[in-house]
Amino acid sequence: MEVVPVSVGEASRAWDEQHLDLDAAATQIADADTSGFTTHVRGAATRFLAQWQRHAEGLGTVSEQRADGLRTTIADYVTSDEATRGDLVALLTYTQEVR
Amino acid sequence: MAGWVLVAAVLSGCGAGGDGVDDPDSSPTANAALEQQREDVRAAAAELVTGAIGALGGRSSHTGGGFDGCASAGVDEFGSFRYRASGRVDVGPGAVRPYLDALGPVLTAAGFDEPALRERPGGQTLQAERDGVSAAFSELPGNGDYVLVNLQGPCVEVPESDRDTWLRRQDPTPYL
């Protein structure tokens, strides 16, 4: 098994941040106010917002999966025979999702 | 040297008041008074704008208001607040200058006292009071065919604990 550097742990955290941020973007899209549009346009606007909320959530979900995937990689590595003591100390903090 | 000594003395006496104003903490009605002032000023503003359109024709715009800090009371803090409302009436094609001539009766019909005409840079203002609410129509001939309507209530001291709330209070809804 190849060495998994600490930077992989840091990347998992960064993917979690992306997940959080994209969920926020999804909420922002969903909450955008369509009341200013004329009735002719409002329907298209509302449909667009609903669809794009899902798009942004989808990107957020992908980000979460990347974070989880990296955590699995880390967990596999730290339980393997190849991991050195120094690696373990540094990487163990990244095996849990913080947020 | 004298300055530093003096400041120490002032600090030790801080909070003693001394400006003759009642302690606002003992006035639980301050918030209610400001809420009431908002209602009064907005109602009067709507009445005056409608009256101005009745007298001069045209249409209104920018009919809004909000709470403004009145007198500062230290860093980041106003000790008192008041409600201010404003609006603009772009007069109709038949209106004749000076527009303010037609607006005195609008003020008196709304229960304001005898209006006073004052010069102001760029034009004139017709100002009157009613129950502590000050109202004015302004005409600025060089700026366009409109009159401005401005009203403000009296400054109301608010308890220290509520000052931040009033400072941050937003009031985006037009009164008309």
Added chain:
Amino acid sequence: MTTIQLPPLPRVAPALTCDPAAISACGADLLAASAQVDDLGTFVAGRARVDDWTGEAATAYHQAIAPTGRRADAMSLALRGVAHRVEEHSAEMQRLLDRRTALEDRQQHLAQQVAHLRAEVATTTEEGAAELQADCDRVAGQVQAYETDLDTWVSDLATEESEMSQAFTRVLGADDVDRIYGGVADPADGPLRDKPGAGASPAEVHAWWAALTAAQRRAVIAAAPGAIGNLDGIPASARHAANTVALGRDLADYAHTEDAGVLTDDERTCYDNALAADEARREIEGRHDPVTGEPIVAQIYIYDPAAFDGDGAVAISAGDLDTADNVAVVVPGFGTDGESAPYQADRAATLYESTRVLDPSATNASLFWIGYDAPDNAPWDEGYDGAGVVTESMAAAGGERLADTIDGLRASREDDPAHLTAIGHSYGSTTTGHGAHDHGLGVDDVVFVGSPGVGGDTDHASDTGVDPDHVWAGSNSRDPIADLGNHGWVHGETVFGAGLGDDPAEDDFGAHRFQAESTTRGGAYSFGDHSKYFDHDTESLANISHIVNGDYDAVQEAEHLHDPFLGPVEDPEYDREPTSPTTSSLTP
């Protein structure tokens, strides 16, 4: 019997119910969200790559994230495109509303004329018939022209509505997004690559920005608002647009993180600063120009909620910094941080109102500038002994930042310079003094109010580098902070290694002192009097406004403070009856 051909009655314009401001807000939300999606693309291309990780697992990971990056890039471009179209729609709908208002006026006027002509027909004689017919024909021509314009308006409205709807529907599905935007280069990439590096002068930055196309500028604002939002040399309107995107994104992020229950303490501080900036902007936008009655324009000139270890940096103007005849930069003092923004915004709006009331013929902008790390230990909270002696170090650092901001304002208006005034209040006057003395402030006038001292190296107005005839000081006789400045031969900073320099209101200093007493002053020193300089209907605000307007003859000057060799400081203003000049839109 003669027949008169009457003109037709003009049709009434159809109702148009829409709210351009709400449409614009919707566009702003979409643009902020697009910036977030853009960040994902940037992240995948950068930090997510984990370049020091090799092997099979790493290769699989890199292959897996590549499509995510491509998808994020395409989606950010698509969302940005719609957001920009919504912004255009807002402007177009406002134009259509304005056109409808004009049509309505014409319709009413023509209808009155037609009614008048109809009444004329009943009373006209055979001799008057020809003249009446001519009038009818003239009005009929006007009605026809009106009808044509009305048809054009109806058609333009339908076209605009249709185009906006199409913009929404053409990128509804993920497939549509990929088909239209997949692999398309971001128009922001080139300009961002060519952007002058750190240390570039505001003039160099301005030259770079001026060379971009409108489309490139819009792309940069959406893709990398942080790259230009606080960059000196960029025009205020563009900085505002970028900072609006950044603020909108931050508010959404922090609100979501708080809802998720995982907001850290540092983020809480930033969130509070972001909320304060948002409230400050709304405070200004909620006030009305006393000359036009229209809402005051707000521009977010600096927005950095994490600056200065969480104190935050923010500067927002009341008025358009890019076009105003007169620009004032207000530098606040003790106790100021990002959360002070709503209070400072009230002051900036008040100064804007006052300058407009006192000279309706000039356009103005007042910028409150929390662009430096001010001392947190306000003397009225903690006393000088409680938090250590306040020194000039923060003012010296702040002065350099202020000089940069002034340089930026100047550089972005090279061909159309404003009359520019720097106003330092409280410790902000020490900062302004340092900026002027240490770096040179490119301002026309400098004003110190409630000054505890303008810096140890500035013993005379001429030391500021500004013509002493354009150096001004306002000092309320009951303001204990203004009394802190060194007087006469006593120089605190040289005696104690502390203190903030000379009192600019004293005769030896050589500045103009203007009247700044308050009708609500007490009989003794009061910290309340330290904060009244910007309140409406005060001597101080009126005089500051005259200076900002360059209306120097209107400034009410005061006799200077004098410190005799023996005895206490003498203030001739102490016994003068204060006045209350009108600065608000009303006569009080």
